Amino acid sequence: MRQVLRGESLKLRRSSLFIVVILVPLVVLAYELLNLTYRGEYVQKQAEMFKASSMWQYMLFDNSMLFGLGFPLAVTIIASIIANIEHQTNSWKQTLSLPISKVRIYLSKYIWLFNSLLLTTTLFAIGMVVLGKALGFEEPIPWGLLFGDSYVMLLTALPIMSFQLWLSITFKNQAFSILIGTVSSIVGLFLAAGITTRWFPLAYPSQxxxxxxxxxxxxxxxxxxxxxxxxxxxxxxxxxxxALHFKKRDVL
Known part of the structure; x- marks a missing residue:
């Protein structure tokens, strides 16, 4: 399995994977920086109105919707990048002809997807701490809430990860999988607002x-x-x- 993962890493070095991994948390943190800097008085009033126990708590609530939208989009794009390497070079036949089980090939791509998003959430958690300190938050850092906000997002996005990877591998035209992922991310925000629909998997990241x-x-x-x-x-x-569907396919 290590050799398969190492082979994937060599392919991904020439892709834009790591740009996407870094870009998503940076966009969310940039929004929070601008929001808390240029709308400081308004944000303070909002925090008091919502009865926030600290500015840390308010910041976690404030970025939950933005990250809840941005993270599924990151899943969609990263899954597409990982799957599209073979699609672009028409090398699926060559890849599947290697003396490696198809399930291992599929799982290696999933592991890379998971690890890439793990790095995204880690950067987000670290960035939140740095941002709060830079803005002079006086309250103690709520480590449990900060890391919970980051890594729980990763766990609640597991169904989206599994579905988007399968979609990206199954269909050569990545515009289709990206369209489905983008629409699903937006729909998830609306589903999260409903009492019953909030229990649909698409609605979980924003909650x-x-x-x-x-x-x-x-x-x-x-x-x-x-x-x-x-x-x-x-x-x-x-x-x-x-993985079972991928195993049954001969040539993609």
């Missing part, structure tokens, strides 16, 4: 923040553990289905 707005103000997300369990299960099931 995976540790902090949500409740009737009494900002507080800990009570449904977070349920979101994680459901998404890990659904994500693994979709991964297995995708």
């Amino acid at each position: 995976s923040s540790t902090i949500i707005l409740q009737y009494e103000g900002l507080g800990i997300n009570p449904d977070l553990s349920a979101f994680v369990v459901i998404n890990v299960f659904v994500g693994l099931m979709l991964l297995i289905v995708g």
Whole structure:
């Protein structure tokens, strides 16, 4: 498996993968920097109105929707980049002719997708700490909430990861998979607003923040553990289905 992963890394070095990995957290953090710098008084009033216990808490809530939209889009683009290497060079036949099981090839691409997004969430978590300190937040750093906000997002996006990778590998035209991923990301925001539809997997990323707005103000997300369990299960099931479908195909 290590050799397969190493082979994937050699292919990905010539791609724009790492630009996307870095760009997503930078965009979200840039938005927060501008928002908290140039709209400081308004943000302070908003934090008081929402009864935020600290500016850290308000910042986590404020960027949850933006990151909830941006992260699924990052999943879509990164999955497309990883799958498109073979599509662009028409090398699927050559890849599948290697003395390696198709399931391992499929899983290697999934591992690269997961690790790339893990790096994205790590950069986001570190950037949040740096941003809060740079803006002079006086309260102690809520490490659990900060890292929870970042890595829980990764877990709640597992179904999207499994589906988008399968879609990107199955269809050569990457415009199709990117279109589906983009529309799904936007639809997820609307689904999250409904009482019943918020339990659809597409709606989870925008609800995976540790902090949500409740009737009494900002507080800990009570449904977070349920979101994680459901998404890990659904994500693994979709991964297995995708790997089995890939195994049955002769030439892509």
